[in-house]
Amino acid sequence: MELRNLKTFQTAATCLNFTKAAKILNFSQPTVTSQIRALEQEIGSPLFFRIGRETFLTRQGHIVKKYAERISGSIEEMKQALKNSDCSGNRKLVIAASETFCTHYFPPIIRAYLKEFPDAGIRMITCNSNEVIDGVNRNTFDIGIISDVYHKSGITNLVISDREDLILIVSRKLHETYSRSDLFARFPFIRYEISGPFREQMDSFIRGAGLNPKHMIETSSLEAVKSAVLNDIGVGLIARNLVGKELSGGQLVEIKQNKPVVKIRTSLIIATQKMSDSRTARLVELISLNWNGIQA
Template structure:
């Protein structure tokens, strides 16, 4: 049973006049008649009866009209929903480390929701490893991560690059050179720097003896500012403190810290994801624009 035949029948059943139905649909009257006859042949029952000059629906015609109305209404809703796939629409979950959430996301999210008000956006703050897991598990639609991503199921879109830097508060350097400092104060670390940067310490022949582990980069930065020890961080999170002289760069490592957007390759046709990726690429270097 063809949908176009059902649409023709629906109009003919409402008009009860094939000439008017043909005018409304832009068909010829013989064309309308052929489609009605095709339906009657398929159903095995007449759909219209004629009394004098007036057409009426038969019991089979009334039943078909009832179901055709319901079916065509559902198909209309489907057409509307399919068109929505071409524009950003519906829920979008973005996962990102805390620093990116606070430093970059406010401006990007503000503009994104202004341009695409039909999107319901949710942010999740967690580290890069957990972000990758959430995207792979369909619990986040887009992720922003630090470091390389080799998962073959993920599309990786580079958006930034920065230096790894070895840092300490200037007060800790008083009367000590770099090597003396590195071997006399605690080293502040979290597991993410080693996962992302690999063996950075070999570049400066550094084997820390006293290590204090933290759960976040923000915690490491605060401890470094409090003169607790030295640390390795991506430069972006401490650039203001470096500029203000609150932290001193002891070494810039050759390896760069890359920042990327990730999403599942199978979802590369989803408008909300692609719009977010494009806007983040555009605004990452200046998220306040």
């Protein structure tokens, strides 16, 4: 059954006049008549009958009209959906991650992404892992980066890094001035404020190192942990990859531990249905491919 014949029939069935239908469709009247006759032959029943100068629908005509309108409506919905899909590149992709990830990790990834999609819009939101999870669940964020992993139906969790370990850091100045015992006795212990598996890993590290810090400073910013230690405020607990440059440059010193390494994971989370969008999927792929090659 050809859609063009159904469309011609629907127009003729609405105005009940082949001449008017031809005018609306910009067809000749014989074309309208021919297409309706073809549809009637396919169905095996007449769709119109005439009484004097008036044209009416047969019982079969009413049935075909009802379903033709449904088909027409579905086609229009499909066209609108395709149009919205074509315009998806104009929608801003919202990415949420910690300040450190947004500042140091995403610039080279976004640069590579924009080479492929120069018209793409991106919005970066800085927040902690708990806020990232909440935003992805509420559909406020498209892509989120969190510490550790998150499992929930409808959410895809991709581990993008599991090579890094937690370390204790201190500024070069404090390291050269105070002994290990004095550092923990005199200065506060600085760590990332978060609940869930990552906090459990930090607590495990502290217990395993035999530490019992008397003063604790918690901050929701990983960048703030690093900055506080660089400014001689205290001893920090942080992932190695987040202070790689400062360790290499000598501004920070790792306080070595005689204990098993506590490995941490970094994950990308996204509503599973959003992976069907090709542009979003490509950004996820670029993040996964490049994340471990970036040094904060």
